[in-house]
Amino acid sequence: MSRIAIVGNNGSLVLNFRGDMIQAFLRAGHDVLVCAPGLEGTEVERTLRDWGVDTQDIFLRRQGVNPFSDLRTLTALYRTFRAWGAEAVFSYNAKPVIYGSVAGRLAGARPYAMMTGLGYAFTVSTWRARLVRAMMVALYRVAYESCEAVIFQNPDDRALMRDYGALPASTDTAIVRGSGVDTDHFRPVPLPDRPVFLCAARLLAEKGIREYAEAARRVKGHHPEARFLLAGGIDDVVPNSVTRNELEGWEQKGTIEYLGYLDDVRAGLAEASIYVLPSYREGTPRSVLEALSMRRPVLTTDVAGCRETVEPGENGWLVPPRTVDDLAEAMNWMIEHPERWGEMGRASRQLALKRFDVEVINKSIMEVMDLSPSSMAVGA
Missing domain, CATH: 3.40.50.2000 (Glycogen Phosphorylase B;)
Known part of the structure; x- marks a missing residue:
């Protein structure tokens, strides 16, 4: 059994995007802490607590790079991980990956990052996007160096991070295709007869x-x-x-x-x-x-x-x-x-x-994190 902290950038979406994964961790006997902004006092927080999950509302600005606010986020995560006794940290979305991974390593936990996409800075070519991209590449490199493994959702993103020099050759990686879909919840329904x-x-x-x-x-x-x-x-x-x-x-x-x-x-x-x-x-x-x-x-x-x-x-x-x-x-x-x-x-x-299927995806994530009996080999 491990104590796993999960870090995201939007408390209202935790259940939509990570609910099935959290349930998989719980079924495997692990303790779970969810850290995200906008959690406190919400129905999402109440649901997580009903499941037996600990929660921590954190300060995090999704956009922009501000040394003072980002240091505040890093410090808060470090203190939270230390106080809770986190043994592994799973982060997703840009800023959680950066600050969750670094804080996790500083706190003595095993950090894992999932790249769910590269976002605005890597899809447009304006001067502002290029400036943000240069900063993000530098920050990602620090984060990836802290990680036990980085999970990409497609091989193109992994290749691009290597091309930019953000992904060190020494960092283990894996490809897990998305966050998965609950095929029982999203059941087929009849097609309309018009376009x-x-x-x-x-x-x-x-x-x-x-x-x-x-x-x-x-x-x-x-x-x-x-x-x-x-x-x-x-x-x-x-x-x-x-x-x-x-x-x-x-x-x-x-x-x-x-x-x-x-x-x-x-x-x-x-x-x-x-x-x-x-x-x-x-x-x-x-x-x-x-x-x-x-x-x-x-x-x-x-x-x-x-x-x-x-x-x-x-x-x-x-x-x-x-x-x-x-x-x-x-x-x-x-x-x-x-x-x-x-x-x-x-x-x-x-x-x-x-x-x-989400069961297949979650099994792969747990294998990458060495949380299941048969550990999957992760390699560059």
């Missing part, structure tokens, strides 16, 4: 939201019966996010039906016949895995993280990122071939069961 597209993501430029909206406008001109749903929260913190004015404009023109943020995305997926994610880069997109599990054909981009979720022509199509023409063409193809939706959806479900 309804859904994109569910944070409303950021790098998720391809603007390309989705423009492709929808073009396609709707030829196929007015098609519907285009968009779900997700507005993120005012991240640069180049979709604005409320843009959303209102798309809605007023009848291009997009905005569903807001969905606590349970199953309702949106049940209404959709095709799932779309035109992202610029991902770790392994959770929303696509949920769509696969619910037997939906998928249109996504041929980029790191996304390309592993689609076998072209079998369960959907891959299109180049940042392009509207190819996305609109793929949408038109789906509308014009409704007889293929069923077989593509069945192929999606089989892919979810074979490659992305």
Whole structure:
């Protein structure tokens, strides 16, 4: 039995993204502490405590690099790990990986990091992004040097971190394809008999939201019966996010039906016949895995993280990122071939069961962390 501290950047999303993993740790007899901002007094905290999990609300700014606030985060995590007696630390998201890993090593624990994607700094080329990227590379190198192993969700991200010099040759790595999907929770439901597209993501430029909206406008001109749903929260913190004015404009023109943020995305997926994610880069997109599990054909981009979720022509199509023409063409193809939706959806479900089931993913994570009897070899 080990005492495992888990560090994330958003308390409200802990159960959505790490609930199954936490349950797997608990079933294996481990003690668990969850550290994240925005936990205190929430339903998420109450649920975790009902499970027997300890919680700690932490100060953490998701964006920007401020030496004073980041030192405060590092110090708080170090003290928390020492006081609680953490033996292993599992961190995910950018800042938790950086400060959770370093604090864990300083506190005498075994740090493990999961890279769930590389984010804004690695997907755009503005001067600001390049500056942030240079700082992040330096910080990641310090964090990775502290880790027992770094878990990547796709080989492209691992290769990129090596190319930038952020990943030391001495650091063990493993590939675990995403956070997994609960295939029992995301059960198949019947497909609608009309073309309804859904994109569910944070409303950021790098998720391809603007390309989705423009492709929808073009396609709707030829196929007015098609519907285009968009779900997700507005993120005012991240640069180049979709604005409320843009959303209102798309809605007023009848291009997009905005569903807001969905606590349970199953309702949106049940209404959709095709799932779309035109992202610029991902770790392994959770929303696509949920769509696969619910037997939906998928249109996504041929980029790191996304390309592993689609076998072209079998369960959907891959299109180049940042392009509207190819996305609109793929949408038109789906509308014009409704007889293929069923077989593509069945192929999606089989892919979810074979490659992305949460039980398989959690077993792999525990093996990397040497928390299960049969330890998996991790190598560069």
